[in-house]
Amino acid sequence: MTDAEFLLWVRGPAFTTATFIMCAGLVIRFLEIFLLGRKADLAEARGSAFAGGFRTMFKRSIPDAGSFERSGFTLVSGYIFHIGLFIVIFLFVPHILVFEAATGLSWPGLPSNIIDATNVVTMIALLAVLIHRIKDPVMRMLSEFNDYLVWFVTFLPLLTGYLAFHRVGLSAPMLIGLHILSVELLMVLFPFTKLSHAFTLWMARWYNGAIAGYKGVQS
Amino acid sequence: MSGPSFERGYNALKEEIDAPTAAFFSSCVHCGMCAEACLFFTETRDPKYTPIHKLEPLRKVWKQEYTFWGKLGKALGLSRPLTDQDLADWESLVYDSCTLCGRCSMVCPVGNDITYMIRKLREGMAAAGHAPKGLIDATKRAVTIGSPMGVKLPALQAQIRHTEKEYDVKVPMDVEGAEYLCLLSSMEIMNFPEYIGSIARIFKKAKVSWTLSSQAFEATNSGIQIGVSDIAAELVQRIVDVAEELKVKAVISPECGHAYMAIRWDGPNLVGKRFNFKVVHILELLDELRTQGRLKMKDKEARKLTYHDPCQIARRGGVIDQPRNLLNMLADNFVEMPETGKMNWCCGAGGGVSSNERADDLRLKTFARKKAQLDTINVDAIVSACSNCRIHLEEGLEEYHMELPLLSLTETIAEHLAEE
Ligand code: SF4
Ligand code: SF4
Numbered sequence: 208m209t210d211a212e213f214l215l216w217v218r219g220p221a222f223t224t225a226t227f228i229m230c231a232g233l234v235i236r237f238l239e240i241f242l243l244g245r246k247a248d249l250a251e252a253r254g255s256a257f258a259g260g261f262r263t264m265f266k267r268s269i270p271d272a273g274s275f276e277r278s279g280f281t282l283v284s285g286y287i288f289h290i291g292l293f294i295v296i297f298l299f300v301p302h303i304l305v306f307e308a309a310t311g312l313s314w315p316g317l318p319s320n321i322i323d324a325t326n327v328v329t330m331i332a333l334l335a336v337l338i339h340r341i342k343d344p345v346m347r348m349l350s351e352f353n354d355y356l357v358w359f360v361t362f363l364p365l366l367t368g369y370l371a372f373h374r375v376g377l378s379a380p381m382l383i384g385l386h387i388l389s390v391e392l393l394m395v396l397f398p399f400t401k402l403s404h405a406f407t408l409w410m411a412r413w414y415n416g417a418i419a420g421y422k423g424v425q426s
Numbered sequence: 427m428s429g430p431s432f433e434r435g436y437n438a439l440k441e442e443i444d445a446p447t448a449a450f451f452s453s454c455v456h457c458g459m460c461a462e463a464c465l466f467f468t469e470t471r472d473p474k475y476t477p478i479h480k481l482e483p484l485r486k487v488w489k490q491e492y493t494f495w496g497k498l499g500k501a502l503g504l505s506r507p508l509t510d511q512d513l514a515d516w517e518s519l520v521y522d523s524c525t526l527c528g529r530c531s532m533v534c535p536v537g538n539d540i541t542y543m544i545r546k547l548r549e550g551m552a553a554a555g556h557a558p559k560g561l562i563d564a565t566k567r568a569v570t571i572g573s574p575m576g577v578k579l580p581a582l583q584a585q586i587r588h589t590e591k592e593y594d595v596k597v598p599m600d601v602e603g604a605e606y607l608c609l610l611s612s613m614e615i616m617n618f619p620e621y622i623g624s625i626a627r628i629f630k631k632a633k634v635s636w637t638l639s640s641q642a643f644e645a646t647n648s649g650i651q652i653g654v655s656d657i658a659a660e661l662v663q664r665i666v667d668v669a670e671e672l673k674v675k676a677v678i679s680p681e682c683g684h685a686y687m688a689i690r691w692d693g694p695n696l697v698g699k700r701f702n703f704k705v706v707h708i709l710e711l712l713d714e715l716r717t718q719g720r721l722k723m724k725d726k727e728a729r730k731l732t733y734h735d736p737c738q739i740a741r742r743g744g745v746i747d748q749p750r751n752l753l754n755m756l757a758d759n760f761v762e763m764p765e766t767g768k769m770n771w772c773c774g775a776g777g778g779v780s781s782n783e784r785a786d787d788l789r790l791k792t793f794a795r796k797k798a799q800l801d802t803i804n805v806d807a808i809v810s811a812c813s814n815c816r817i818h819l820e821e822g823l824e825e826y827h828m829e830l831p832l833l834s835l836t837e838t839i840a841e842h843l844a845e846e
Binding site for chain 1: 445448455457459461467474478492494533536694695741768
């Protein structure tokens with residue numbers, strides 16, 4: 208397989224397969240959760256479960272002051288790499304073209320040198336997060352293979368993206384091909400690992416806020 | 427009811443898992459932030475006290491029974507199934523080092539209601555026979571005697587006679603058609619009988635039609651703390667029967683936080699039907715009387731006061747503003763602790779921890795959190811609204827050589843009532 212053929216393969220059949228696995232996997236995960244159901248609350252409500260759930264879905268992105276004091280590093284590094292990921296994934300012009308081809312939707316992007324700088328910052332934040340995970344006694348105890356795997360497959364596309372952007376080492380088609388392949392790895396693992404928190408956390412926050420809101424507490 | 431067994435425990439856990447539980451476990455990113463929200467971790471720095479870690483047995487069951495990969499792993503013999511030993515190993519984490527305070531549930535960035543799940547895990551632990559002896563005994567007494575502390579009706583009657591004489595009030599008993607049925611906690615009857623005198627005086631002045639019941643006076647529910655729903659339901663049913671028989675409009679929960687949780691929020695779900703009466707916490711009722719102008723004070727409390735929110739009343743129960751309204755009526759100098767209301771730190775004794783002797787040292791150790799909070803405000807007295815918090819706070823203050831009086835909000839209001 209030549210470099211160009213490899214690129215064609217990752218952009219074609221491999222991409223379709225990865226997309227299919229990701230979507231099917233997510234549907235399975237959602238069903239696994241929803242089908243378990245939840246008993247109706249028979250106690251008389253004091254507040255609104257709906258308003259509480261809705262509020263917590265958004266409000267949980269802003270931590271309470273005490274948490275900022277006690278878990279500052281986790282919060283700041285977490286913010287940086289999440290926002291960084293968002294920027295490099297959704298605001299890089301070549302990526303927007305891919306989304307446009309798939310969905311027909313388009314939006315303005317950022318200049319590529321800004322994306323490149325964000326990418327570097329995000330990688331540094333992720334490295335810091337990894338070191339923190341290994342060194343912090345609580346995180347080390349909680350962490351399993353899954354957590355490190357998730358870290359790795361999140362970091363890889365950033366790294367391959369950086370290499371492709373700066374044309375380091377290999378041919379351009381090969382570099383881009385490897386970058387896309389690393390994204391496909393992420394997509395395939397997405398539904399089956401902690402990565403799926405990007406979707407399930409909205410449900411978790413919803414339930415948390417609804418349970419509290421029903422009792423008249425804003426959680 | 428058959429005796430406890432691992433199988434019963436496992437099935438109970440399977441049954442407890444619902445959509446919220448699955449959403450929570452799916453979302454946990456192992457960030458460790460819940461640890462910093464839990465006083466058992468902050469005061470010991472021992473990672474094993476991380477809230478989500480306390481749920482390992484429940485998570486295993488969820489994974490093996492309700493996820494594709496878990497089921498596959500189990501079928502292929504790749505994952506180690508949950509064992510009775512796992513449950514035994516987790517007993518002290520689930521019971522001794524969790525007060526069900528709910529603080530972790532407020533902090534988790536993905537929104538996990540960890541406390542909700544610990545309550546569920548206790549159902550399985552108890553069914554498998556891995557609950558602490560102190561709680562098992564308290565629960566047995568609650569079923570056979572009617573009170574976790576073994577308080578019988580004659581003891582209550584003696585306190586009532588004493589109260590009636592001392593305050594020149596009448597304590598109504600078994601009055602059909604009264605507006606409110608008032609419940610008590612054993613601790614109030616035994617350790618703080620002034621509570622009975624206080625509500626009798628307040629209700630007399632505010633002209634509240636109320637009654638106690640000789641059949642159901644105990645409001646606490648150790649069935650919930652230990653995690654045995656059928657017993658918890660039986661204890662709630664006793665109250666429901668009496669409330670219906672006496673045709674009361676509402677039942678008043680005593681100050682005790684877990685009692686409030688049991689009768690207000692868990693009660694209808696345990697017995698499986700909506701109540702045809704209301705349940706109000708005593709502070710809700712007092713605040714209502716205040717807004718109606720039925721609480722007249724003769725003077726104000728001169729001391730600088732703060733308020734300790736009992737977790738089940740505030741964060742888990744939703745009674746947050748009422749005590750503050752009452753305190754502002756009562757005192758000119760009411761100050762808040764840092765991180766208060768729905769973010770208050772637990773005293774360390776809720777969730778059955780105080781009935782569990784094995785946890786005594788840990789419970790006093792975690793009191794350092796409350797001390798740190800109190801050290802920042804320099805008050806003359808602490809007001810709270812839970813007899814269980816109160817006993818433990820007093821013990822903690824003594825242990826840490828802090829001389830601070832502890833007041834019950836209801837009792838303090840009674841003391842400042844205007845004479846006729
Ligand atoms: S704070 Fe939430 S996401 Fe983080 S470890 Fe605890 S339960 Fe998991
Ligand atoms: S409910 Fe309270 S005591 Fe229990 S784990 Fe959460 S923070 Fe800790």
